[in-house]
Amino acid sequence: MAADSPDDLFYPVENRRSFERVSERIKDAIVDGRLKAGDRLPPETELAARLDVSRQTVREALRMLEHAGLVETPKRGSGGGTVVRNAIPETITGLFVDAMRMDSLSVDELTDARASIDALIIRFAVERLDDEDIRRLTENTAESRRLHAAGVEASMNDLEFHRVLARCSKNRIIELVANALLCVVTSILTRTPPTLEMSIKAVERHEAVVAALRRRDTEGALSEMLQHLEVVDAEIVQIAGCS
Amino acid sequence: MAADSPDDLFYPVENRRSFERVSERIKDAIVDGRLKAGDRLPPETELAARLDVSRQTVREALRMLEHAGLVETPKRGSGGGTVVRNAIPETITGLFVDAMRMDSLSVDELTDARASIDALIIRFAVERLDDEDIRRLTENTAESRRLHAAGVEASMNDLEFHRVLARCSKNRIIELVANALLCVVTSILTRTPPTLEMSIKAVERHEAVVAALRRRDTEGALSEMLQHLEVVDAEIVQIAGCS
DNA sequence: TCACATTTGTCCGTATGTATC
DNA sequence: AGATACATACGGACAAATGTG
Numbered sequence: 154m155a156a157d158s159p160d161d162l163f164y165p166v167e168n169r170r171s172f173e174r175v176s177e178r179i180k181d182a183i184v185d186g187r188l189k190a191g192d193r194l195p196p197e198t199e200l201a202a203r204l205d206v207s208r209q210t211v212r213e214a215l216r217m218l219e220h221a222g223l224v225e226t227p228k229r230g231s232g233g234g235t236v237v238r239n240a241i242p243e244t245i246t247g248l249f250v251d252a253m254r255m256d257s258l259s260v261d262e263l264t265d266a267r268a269s270i271d272a273l274i275i276r277f278a279v280e281r282l283d284d285e286d287i288r289r290l291t292e293n294t295a296e297s298r299r300l301h302a303a304g305v306e307a308s309m310n311d312l313e314f315h316r317v318l319a320r321c322s323k324n325r326i327i328e329l330v331a332n333a334l335l336c337v338v339t340s341i342l343t344r345t346p347p348t349l350e351m352s353i354k355a356v357e358r359h360e361a362v363v364a365a366l367r368r369r370d371t372e373g374a375l376s377e378m379l380q381h382l383e384v385v386d387a388e389i390v391q392i393a394g395c396s
Numbered sequence: 397m398a399a400d401s402p403d404d405l406f407y408p409v410e411n412r413r414s415f416e417r418v419s420e421r422i423k424d425a426i427v428d429g430r431l432k433a434g435d436r437l438p439p440e441t442e443l444a445a446r447l448d449v450s451r452q453t454v455r456e457a458l459r460m461l462e463h464a465g466l467v468e469t470p471k472r473g474s475g476g477g478t479v480v481r482n483a484i485p486e487t488i489t490g491l492f493v494d495a496m497r498m499d500s501l502s503v504d505e506l507t508d509a510r511a512s513i514d515a516l517i518i519r520f521a522v523e524r525l526d527d528e529d530i531r532r533l534t535e536n537t538a539e540s541r542r543l544h545a546a547g548v549e550a551s552m553n554d555l556e557f558h559r560v561l562a563r564c565s566k567n568r569i570i571e572l573v574a575n576a577l578l579c580v581v582t583s584i585l586t587r588t589p590p591t592l593e594m595s596i597k598a599v600e601r602h603e604a605v606v607a608a609l610r611r612r613d614t615e616g617a618l619s620e621m622l623q624h625l626e627v628v629d630a631e632i633v634q635i636a637g638c639s
Numbered sequence: 640t641c642a643c644a645t646t647t648g649t650c651c652g653t654a655t656g657t658a659t660c
Numbered sequence: 661a662g663a664t665a666c667a668t669a670c671g672g673a674c675a676a677a678t679g680t681g
Contacts, residue, residue, distance in 0.1 A: 170648065172459070184497040196666060207650045209452055212667090216415070216612040221491065230658030231665035241495045245488050248464065253485045254427040258568055266569040269520075273512050325501055326509040330573055414669070439646055450670045472647035473678030633659090 171206055175214035178204070183237055194224065194235040208304050220244070239271065242329045249333040252339050260341075260393045264386035267334050271378055274331060275362075278321035279371045286321045290363045293317050298357040306352040312339055314359050321366075340390060345392045355385065414449055419457035420448070426466050426480055437467065437478040437567050463487070485572045490578040493583050503584075503636045507629035514558065514621055517574060518605075521564035522614045529564045533606045536560050540599040549595040555582055557602050565611075581632060588635045597626065 182188045194200065196217070201208045215235055216231070218224045222240030227233070252258050293314045300307035312335055319331035347355075358381035365373035412420075416454035425431045437443065440458070444451045455505035458478055461467045465483030470476070495501050521529070536557045543550040555578055590598070601624035 172648090180494075184494055186603075197674085209455075209651095210454060210649065212452075213459045213648095216456045217463045220460045220463040221494070223494075226667070228658065229656075229665095229667040232659050233657080233666060235667090239498060239500055241491050241498075241500070245491050248484050248488050248491075251423075251427055251464070255482060255484075256429075257482055257484070262567045262569050265520075265567050269516050269570070273516060277508075277512075279612045321571075324508050326505050326577070327512070334569070413667090441646080452671095453669065469647070471678065472645095472676075474643095474645040475679050476646060476677080478647090 172210045172213035172217070175200075175204055175206060175211060176217045179214065179218060180221070180223060183218075183281055188237045190237050190239045192237045194237065196234055203224050204349070242332070245329065246333040246336045250337050253337045253340070253343070258294065260390050263334065263337060264382070264389060267331075267338070268379060268382045268386070270327065270334065271318070272375055273356045274319055274327060275366070275374045275378060276371060277324060277327065278318065278366060279369050279374065281323045281365060282321055282369075286317075287363070287367060288320075289317050290314070290359075294356055294360050294363060297352065297359070301349065301356070303351055304349065306349045307356065308342060308347045308352055309339075311352060311355045313361065318362075341389055341393050347388060351384075351388065355381065358384075415453045415456035415460070417462045418443075418447055418449060418453060421625075422457065422461060423464070423466060426461075430626065431480045433480050433482050435480045437480065439477060440569075441567045479549070485575070488572065489576040489579045493580050496583070498602055503633050506580060507625070507632060510574075510581070511622060511625045511629070513570065513577065514561070514575050514625065517562055517565045517570060518609070518613060518617045518621060520567060520570065521561065521609060522612050523618065524566045525564055525609060525612075529560075530606070530610060532560050533557070533564075533602075533609070537599050537603050537606060540595065540602070544592065544596055547592065549590055549592045550599065551585060551590045551595055552582075554595060554598045554602065555585070557599075561605075583638050584632055590631060594631065598624065 179188075179194070188194075195203070195206050197211050201211045204211065215224060215226075219226070222242075222244035223237065224235050225240070226235045227239050249258075284316065293310065297310045297314075300310060310351040315335055316332055319328040319335075322328060322331075358377055361377040362374050362381070365371075365377060414632075422431075422437070431437075438446070440451050440454050444454045447454065458467060458469075462469070465487035466480065467478050468481055469478045492501075496506065506604075536553065539554045540550040540557075543553060554594055559575055562571040562578075565571060565574075601620055604620040605617050605624070608620060609616075
């Protein structure tokens with residue numbers, strides 16, 4: 154294993170597969186900003202000709218970039234083609250869901266991580282919250298209330314509350330992780346949506362959190378949130394347990 | 397957009413591309429546990445025949461799974477082939493690094509997130525720490541001391557300290573995120589490694605954190621860690637700023 | 640050491656569906 | 661409606677790598 158040492162003199166020569174080199178070249182152009190989201194890549198045939206590889210090789214490279222969330226092919230045919238985008242957060246989210254499905258992450262770990270990240274978000278939010286954030290938060294709880302008045306549960310909107318809250322942290326890394334975990338929760342909850350009664354309890358807690366945030370009461374917001382998550386996570390454990 | 401409603405009767409018919417269906421089929425087999433890490437997939441030609449698609453289609457599907465970290469092809473030829481694995485955490489880490497390189501995440505966000513996650517880890521660690529954890533932590537600082545005695549800086553080992561600490565949280569989601577952020581830091585630091593002097597200061601702080609953890613002193617450990625990160629993050633900002 | 644089978648890596652040519660003008 | 665542009669998919673072929681006898 155000595156040859157695996159990173160500063161070994163005899164590290165492997167350029168040995169990678171052709172499509173890996175192609176993918177790397179295009180990826181570099183994207184992350185360096187020479188290609189920006191929305192830019193259209195040349196047609197596959199032209200790419201193949203300019204890179205001096207076959208079309209199959211180009212296509213395999215594009216599949217890697219596509220899964221990375223760096224390109225997509227929304228339309229075929231004339232005027233269509235492969236387009237640059239930046240969907241890395243969505244890709245990460247999808248991978249979290251996969252990891253959960255593979256049981257390489259446990260429900261306990263999920264609920265623990267969620268609670269601590271939401272606590273962390275509240276600490277950030279209290280310091281960085283602006284009027285627009287408060288407007289969004291209250292709009293979310295109001296929407297849940299409207300749904301409840303119409304007699305339907307609002308679990309998806311309740312989950313959205315936590316996304317809106319995550320944005321208040323003004324930190325996109327925290328937001329990204331919080332969102333990924335929320336999507337995992339969503340993937341569990343879609344099987345067995347909560348009852349109207351549970352949804353009402355949830356929005357009451359959410360409103361209490363917003364009220365505490367409004368008066369910059371960190372401890373109050375934390376306390377309400379943790380009690381809320383205790384209830385919700387108990388449901389999640391139950392749903393995940395019987396599947 | 398009414399047709400996008402999930403419970404619409406006339407949702408789109410099976411319209412995805414062929415390689416996406418192939419990739420999904422294999423992925424399902426992996427996440428459902430019918431294929432386990434280490435299992436060998438059938439040869440591409442056999443897969444193509446059994447799925448009734450061309451080999452090109454199979455290969456494009458494999459490239460998606462490969463980027464997801466679900467398969468790899470370590471060897472070609474006889475006895476080689478595509479093998480199942482679970483490298484989702486590594487894939488997520490790589491995507492964080494990409495996102496950082498694309499400037500879609502800022503250095504401020506990185507240092508903020510890192511500090512709060514390390515604080516979170518310490519809170520978990522104080523409650524869940526066992527003797528083996530303490531042994532690993534002290535072994536890490538001792539290794540840095542040895543390197544310093546030999547006159548070389550130990551920044552890579554210092555980063556490893558945070559990885560070891562993350563494991564003490566006993567939560568693989570937290571560990572995964574912490575590790576991803578550490579890799580981003582590593583990718584910044586490799587350009588301009590810290591001086592021996594800075595490395596010594598770092599290990600002193602690390603030792604103080606371990607001492608506090610040993611006596612289950614949460615506030616002490618937090619305080620040492622936050623002061624430590626303040627110094628380190630200042631360096632990171634400086635390095636990242638002049639690139 | 641030398642064939643030999645296996646399996647991936649890569650290329651070419653062709654046909655087809657789809658979207659734009 | 662027809663021509664054009666482009667991705668999707670198929671088939672066949674050969675090179676290169678790897679393990680086996």
